[in-house]
Amino acid sequence: MSDALTLPAETRERAGKGASRALRREGRVPAVIYGGKEEPTMIHVEAKELVRQLGTGHFMNSIVTISLGGKKLRTIPKDVSLHPVKDRPVHVDFFRLSKDSKIEVQIPVVFINEEASPGLKKGGVLNVVRHELELVCESDKIPSEIEIDVTGKEVGDSIHISEINLPEGSLSAITDRDYTIATLVAPSAMKSQDEDEAEGDEQTGEGMEAGDTAATEQGPDADAAQEQADKSE
Numbered sequence: 001m002s003d004a005l006t007l008p009a010e011t012r013e014r015a016g017k018g019a020s021r022a023l024r025r026e027g028r029v030p031a032v033i034y035g036g037k038e039e040p041t042m043i044h045v046e047a048k049e050l051v052r053q054l055g056t057g058h059f060m061n062s063i064v065t066i067s068l069g070g071k072k073l074r075t076i077p078k079d080v081s082l083h084p085v086k087d088r089p090v091h092v093d094f095f096r097l098s099k100d101s102k103i104e105v106q107i108p109v110v111f112i113n114e115e116a117s118p119g120l121k122k123g124g125v126l127n128v129v130r131h132e133l134e135l136v137c138e139s140d141k142i143p144s145e146i147e148i149d150v151t152g153k154e155v156g157d158s159i160h161i162s163e164i165n166l167p168e169g170s171l172s173a174i175t176d177r178d179y180t181i182a183t184l185v186a187p188s189a190m191k192s193q194d195e196d197e198a199e200g201d202e203q204t205g206e207g208m209e210a211g212d213t214a215a216t217e218q219g220p221d222a223d224a225a226q227e228q229a230d231k232s233e
Contacts, residue, residue: 005053006065012042020091029089033066033075036096043068050089054080058144061105066094074139076103097139104173106132109146109181119155123187126150130181133161134173141169148181158183 012023012030020030029047034040043066053059059077066073075094083090095103108131114120133146146166148159159182161172 004065005056005059005062006067007045007049007053008067009043009045011069012044015042024090029092031092031094033073033094033096036098036101038096041068041073045092047089050092054089061107061142061144063097063139063142064094076105076139076142099140101139102136103139103142104134104136105142107135107137107143107146107170108132109148111148111150111182113149113151116151117153117184119153119157119184120150122155124155124184125187127183127185128181129183130179133164133181135166135170136173137171138169141167143167143170150184153184155184155186 009031010028012019023030023044024047027047028044029050031043031045032040033043053064056062060080062076064075064077066075074097076097077092078095079093080089081091082088097103109128111126111128114126117124120126135143135146137143146164148164150159153159158180160178160180161174162178164181166172
C-alpha cells in the first residue's frame with residue numbers, strides 16, 4: 001500500500017487568475033478536488049507543506065487525505081502544475097476516491113535478486129525500458145512499488161508485463177500488447193573503452209619508432225622544413 005499523506009486545506013471562495021495570484025502571494029497554492037460523482041470543490045493548501053510532501057518522491061502515488069472544514073476527503077493527486085521558471089507548484093488537481101473506486105496510476109518498479117541472475121553475474125547489463133507501470137488499482141489497494149524478480153535471467157532475455165504477478169486489486173492499464181519492461185543485454189562498456197583507446201593512439205601518434213616525432217610522419221613538407229633548418233645552423 002502506498003503511504004497515506006494528510007494535507008490541511010481551506011475552501012477557496014473565488015476562482016480566476018487574479019484570485020489565484022493573490023493566494024500564491026500569501027504562500028498558498030490553489031487546488032481543486034473533483035470526481036466521485038460530486039461537484040468540484042475549490043480549495044487552497046499551504047505551499048511549504050505541499051512542497052515538503054512533493055519532496056517525498058511518492059506524492060503522486062499516495063492516497064492524500066484532504067482535511068477540509070472538519071471533514072476528511074480521500075483523494076489521489078492527478079496533476080501538479082509547476083511554474084515554468086521557478087519550478088514551484090502553482091496548482092494541484094486531486095481526484096476524489098469513493099470506497100470502491102478504481103484509479104489509473106503509475107507505479108515505480110524495483111528489480112530484486114540480481115545476484116541470482118546468471119546474465120548479470122557474467123557482466124550483462126539490465127536495460128530498463130519502463131521505470132513505471134501504468135496500472136488500474138482499487139483505491140484502497142494502491143501499491144507503492146512493483147517488485148520484479150530477475151532470478152535465472154540470461155543475457156538476451158526480456159521481461160514483459162505478462163510475466164509480472166501484479167498485487168491483488170491491480171491490473172495493467174495497457175491491455176492491447178504485451179509490452180517490454182526490461183531487457184538483459186551484453187556488456188558493451190569494455191568494447192567501447194577499447195575502441196576509444198585505439199582511436200586515442202591514432203590521434204597521438206603512439207606506436208611510432210623510437211626517435212620519431214609527429215612531424216616526421218607528415219611527408220615531404222616535413223622533410224623540406226628539416227632540410228631548411230639544417231642549412232640555417
